[in-house]
Amino acid sequence: MEHIAIKENNNVSTQSNFLPLLILTILTILMSFLRKYKPFNSWIVSRVNQMISPETMTNDQYYIITNTFKMVHGPTNGSLSHNRQLFPLNGLYNALLNLNEYGVRSKRQNSIILQRALSLNSEFKSQLKDIEYFDKLNDVDLAVVENNITVKKIVESTLTRLVDDNQSVLREGDNYDSAIFEQVKMVCEPLGYTIQAGNTVQLKRKKEPTMNSLLSKSSNQARVVESLQHLVRDYSKEYEIELNPLLDYVTSQMDDLYTNFQDDKVLILVPGPGVGRIPFELAKKYPKCQVESIELSNLMYLLNEFALTHQEDITIRPFAQYFSSQLDSGDQLREFNVPLSCIRKLPNLNIRHGDFRNISINEKYDRIVIVTVYFIDTAENILEYIDTMEKLTKFAHTKQINWINIGPLKYGTKPNVQLTFNELTKLLAIRNWKMKHVVINNDGNKLNGYLTDYKSLYQGYYGTVAFHTEYID
Ligand SMILES: C[S@@+](CC[C@H](N)C(=O)[O-])C[C@H]1O[C@@H](n2cnc3c(N)ncnc32)[C@H](O)[C@@H]1O
CATH class of the missing domain: 1.20.5 (Single alpha-helices involved in coiled-coils or other helix-helix interfaces)
Known part of the structure; x- marks a missing residue:
């Protein structure tokens, strides 16, 4: 057994x-x-x-309050996302990630261009060497390094504000919020920075470089380059050639209104301000008016914040990676000074992040003036933009809306309607808008450049429609 x-x-x-x-x-x-x-x-x-x-490293339940960068927890039901004074922390983080990858990704792109030339036979390569083609590629690399210094300033200054504006909840003490501390840390770490708990929390650069292997999946470097170009367009002396005609039209219409405002409480609303020069100039010129802008793009919004708070000049070589249509590499690599030292936050200027179509105005105003510059053709459905403008009378208990526009009608992403200017004016008439002033700029000498490289063999110009119309509820 x-x-x-x-x-x-x-x-x-x-x-x-x-x-x-x-x-x-x-x-x-x-x-x-x-x-x-x-x-x-x-x-x-x-x-x-x-x-x-x-x-995916941050939590989508956190927001920053625009203008202050103070962080708040979002409610689990998501209702905060409709409050357009808030900017999702994820949006800020992803914009910074894109910026942070500019240096590495641009260098990779340049090395592809170099490899293509190096794949030629030795006779061709020797001739390219003789005409200093490889030196140019090297100079482009250096230009990227210099642009990257500016880009890093944008990243660092944004993170510094995030830390400084949340000091009361980050430092040890009664208001310490461990969840917010962790979120801020999670934003900083992949960007090469860290924070340490203590009496004062300071942003510190990490010693070891951030790993290239952690590049994001969906980086859009074209958008980064374009947003740097917008800083040059909006704030450099050389690009007043593009900006001044736009500002001149808007202010010529505003001046007439302004003299009649007297003690009226007036809101000037600028949808789609890009990096924000136009609302800044309007706030400066019309101090009695409250100026608000609302920008959809995370990157543009952040660069607008940066422009208003950096207070030092920066330099950008906006065409460094444009190899086509150049007469000379000096043109391609030229540097622009962007004098942000004379730009600052103004007490009557508030910049918001969000979709204009979801805007809500919580204050009462006697008058609202909407200023759109190179904006209306961004609409999928331009009727929605007009609807939104008309609805502002309800939000702000305002009887009258003035709308000043200048820009092209080059409809963008997947538009549902693409109106001619004549169709637009007919539409406005049947919706009770009264046209006060119209100028069509489609003559050769009245065309307007937009991020145009004035030394390039390819230069884009737009014809614009400028109008001032009035809506009385
Ligand atoms: C062509 S750019 C013009 C920027 C600026 N107005 C200028 O003249 O430099 C259009 C801007 O509108 C923004 N935008 C597009 N649709 C928007 C929307 N629904 N709400 C707010 N901004 C929007 C874009 O992100 C972009 O910054």
Whole structure:
């Protein structure tokens, strides 16, 4: 019996050895089958990517209050996202990630251009060397390094504000908020910075460089380059050639209104301000009016904040990576001074982040003046923009809206309607808008450049429609 018992035990132990082996074999067969199954493969890759991607590192329940960068927890029902005085922390983080990758990604792009030239035969390469083509590529690399100094300033200054404006909840003490501390830290770390708990919390640069392997999946460097160009367009002396005609038209119409405002409480609203020179100039020129802008793009909004708070000049080489249509590499690499030292926050200027179509105005105003510059053709549905303007009379208990516009009608992303100017004027008439002034600028000498490279062999110019119309509820 004993002998038999021993035999049975052996059976049990063989069985228990066999079971994991069986499971392993089944799993191996299953995996080898699934590996050939494409949807499964992409699911695994996307899960792993999601786990390690820097884009997913922050929590989407946190917001910053625009203008102050003070952080707040969002409610779980998401209703805060409709309050357009808030900017999602994720939006800020992703914009900073894009900026932070400018240096690495631009250098990679340049090295592709170099590799293409190096793949030519030795005779061609030697001729390219003789005409200093490779020196130019090297200079482009250096220009990217210089642009990157400016880009890093934008990142660092934004993070510094995030830390400084939240000091009361970040430092040890009664108001300390560990969740906000962790969120700020999570934003800083992948960007190469850190914060440490203490009596005063300061932003510190991390010693080890941020790993290139943590580049985000969906970086849009074209947008980064374009937003740097917007800083040059809005704030450099050279680009007054583009900006002044726009400002001149708006202020020529505003001046007449302004003299009649007397003690009226007036709101000037600028949807889609880009990096914000136009609202800044309007706030400066019309101190009795409250000026508010509302910008949809995370990057543009952040660069507008940067322009208003940096208080030092910066330099940008906006065309460094444009190899086509150049007469000379000196043109391609030229540097523009962007004198932000004379730009500052103004007490009557409030910049918001969000979609103009969702704007809400909580104060009462006697008059609202809407100023749109290169904006109306961004609409998927221009009627929605007009609806939004008319609804402002309800929000702000205002009887009268003035709308001053200057810009082209080059409809952008997937428009549902693309009106001619004549159709637009007919539409405004049937909706009770009274046209007060119209100028059509489609003559050669009245065309307006927009981020145009004036030394390039390819230069884009726009014809614009300028009008001032009035809506009485
Ligand atoms: C062509 S740019 C013009 C920028 C600025 N007005 C200028 O003249 O430099 C249009 C701007 O409108 C913004 N935008 C587009 N749709 C918007 C919307 N629904 N609400 C707010 N901003 C919007 C874009 O992000 C962009 O910054």
